[in-house]
Amino acid sequence: MRYAMAVDTKKCVGCSDCVVACQTENNVPIGYCRDWVVEVMDGTYPRLEIELRSERCNHCENAPCVRCCPTGASHIVDGGIVLVKPNKCIGCGACIASCPYDARYPHPKGYVDKCTFCVHRVSQGMKPACVSVCPTKCMYFGDLDDPNSDVSMVLKKRKYKTLIPEAGTKPHLYFLI
Amino acid sequence: MNEELIISGRDNLMVDPHLHIWHWPIPLYLFLGGLAAGVLFFAALYYLMGKENEYRSAVRRVPFIAPIALVLGLAALFYDLRHKAFFWQLYTTIRLESPMSWGAWTLLVITTASFIWCALHIREYFPGWDWKYNWLKELETFFNKYKKQLAWVILIFAIITGVYTGILLSAFNARPLWNTSVLGPLFLASGLSAGAAAIVLMSKNREERLLFTKIDLIILGVELFLIVHMFMGFLASTQVQIEAAGLFLGGPYTMVFWIFVVILGIIIPGVLDLMELRGKHIPALMPGVLVLLGSLMFRFIFVFAGQVSRWLY
Numbered sequence: 087m088r089y090a091m092a093v094d095t096k097k098c099v100g101c102s103d104c105v106v107a108c109q110t111e112n113n114v115p116i117g118y119c120r121d122w123v124v125e126v127m128d129g130t131y132p133r134l135e136i137e138l139r140s141e142r143c144n145h146c147e148n149a150p151c152v153r154c155c156p157t158g159a160s161h162i163v164d165g166g167i168v169l170v171k172p173n174k175c176i177g178c179g180a181c182i183a184s185c186p187y188d189a190r191y192p193h194p195k196g197y198v199d200k201c202t203f204c205v206h207r208v209s210q211g212m213k214p215a216c217v218s219v220c221p222t223k224c225m226y227f228g229d230l231d232d233p234n235s236d237v238s239m240v241l242k243k244r245k246y247k248t249l250i251p252e253a254g255t256k257p258h259l260y261f262l263i
Numbered sequence: 264m265n266e267e268l269i270i271s272g273r274d275n276l277m278v279d280p281h282l283h284i285w286h287w288p289i290p291l292y293l294f295l296g297g298l299a300a301g302v303l304f305f306a307a308l309y310y311l312m313g314k315e316n317e318y319r320s321a322v323r324r325v326p327f328i329a330p331i332a333l334v335l336g337l338a339a340l341f342y343d344l345r346h347k348a349f350f351w352q353l354y355t356t357i358r359l360e361s362p363m364s365w366g367a368w369t370l371l372v373i374t375t376a377s378f379i380w381c382a383l384h385i386r387e388y389f390p391g392w393d394w395k396y397n398w399l400k401e402l403e404t405f406f407n408k409y410k411k412q413l414a415w416v417i418l419i420f421a422i423i424t425g426v427y428t429g430i431l432l433s434a435f436n437a438r439p440l441w442n443t444s445v446l447g448p449l450f451l452a453s454g455l456s457a458g459a460a461a462i463v464l465m466s467k468n469r470e471e472r473l474l475f476t477k478i479d480l481i482i483l484g485v486e487l488f489l490i491v492h493m494f495m496g497f498l499a500s501t502q503v504q505i506e507a508a509g510l511f512l513g514g515p516y517t518m519v520f521w522i523f524v525v526i527l528g529i530i531i532p533g534v535l536d537l538m539e540l541r542g543k544h545i546p547a548l549m550p551g552v553l554v555l556l557g558s559l560m561f562r563f564i565f566v567f568a569g570q571v572s573r574w575l576y
Binding site: 172182250 | 265274275343348352353360363364434570573574
């Protein structure tokens with residue numbers, strides 16, 4: 087099983103609902119966020135192009151954060167989800183420095199925190215909070231190994247990209263373009 | 264024109280607007296670790312070469328810097344941890360992929376070995392030292408018997424410590440400035456030159472001072488070569504590394520790097536060393552202090568600049 091997410095940059099309107107849903111669902115401390123929306127503007131007026139991306143941890147297959155973690159607190163669980171065990175984390179910051187996507191942050195309690203793909207929901211057959219609230223339905227989640235999952239179907243149909251594939255991380259967060 | 268902004272207002276502490284997770288304790292530790300590695304390397308090397316009496320300071324007196332530097336460095340590291348109560352988790356696993364993991368174990372070995380080495384030479388500073396308890400005396404005889412093996416352990420682990428302080432950073436592929444394998448030998452060279460400088464500063468024997476001035480000069484030359492080599496590598500690499508090098512070649516860190524690290528920390532002490540070797544009398548304080556400060560500045564600048572450099576997407 088390989089969980090993955092695809093975000094449709096053509097449908098996203100940048101409302102940040104996914105961000106708020108995540109903060110509420112996961113009790114993210116105030117002032118922090120596990121997911122965020124990036125707006126990239128290209129060109130010169132009046133020929134402008136905007137790309138909107140809802141970003142989060144890429145749950146990389148070759149995760150630098152897991153490789154650099156000195157205690158094994160950062161680990162990959164079934165389904166390829168990258169998680170942090172708070173009571174193994176010493177808060178050294180190595181994983182934060184090693185993430186090319188800057189997807190991790192130091193939780194005020196001391197350990198490092200990040201997107202979990204809402205593993206507590208996913209393991210019960212539900213979708214991650216961000217996916218389930220999206221008003222434009224621009225996010226797809228599922229198992230890449232299952233050809234009938236939402237994410238496999240949409241990746242078959244549409245053109246997509248991943249972020250910094252040249253970093254060698256093999257990310258599991260796809261952007262439909 | 265390409266403009267990128269995060270519109271959800273992400274403002275994660277220590278991550279935005281650019282990474283600043285590591286503050287002064289990390290470069291300070293990297294400097295102290297490198298200095299201790301340099302000092303211990305020369306002590307073990309000249310002991311194993313049988314020059315214990317000729318280079319008395321290097322083998323017996325200067326190594327006392329090492330445990331002090333290591334303990335201060337470890338204290339700085341501990342201070343930097345954000346989940347302090349769980350620090351012992353470091354010593355529940357050995358993860359070879361993570362330089363920080365085997366580095367933690369290396370530090371454990373080298374710190375212990377440096378304390379033992381100093382205990383064996385405690386009478387250099389306190390001639391009438393008495394260990395009082397019998398088991399301590401027995402331990403002293405034991406380690407005196409196996410001093411050669413101890414010196415080998417110190418020699419090898421000093422090199423590992425020196426290299427590790429650089430590899431620690433170069434393992435982070437997310438920060439293009441750090442992500443170069445030259446960093447390992449460069450940090451080792453910088454640590455060794457700091458060690459040699461400390462010996463020149465503390466030694467009272469002219470012959471010993473001249474030898475370590477010579478060593479210092481050679482290592483400074485190697486360091487300069489490695490720095491040039493590093494920039495050549497960056498400039499011949501991908502856009503992200505060209506931009507990382509740009510931080511030092513016209514970017515915000517240009518002045519501090521070239522003035523404090525290269526000119527004041529390498530070239531001027533190198534010239535002073537050369538003048539000393541040519542028979543001009545130079546106060547040992549000058550090149551020694553400059554090398555140590557240059558070495559410290561190098562770590563600070565590198566740790567801070569590395570966190571600014573990033574992938575573009």
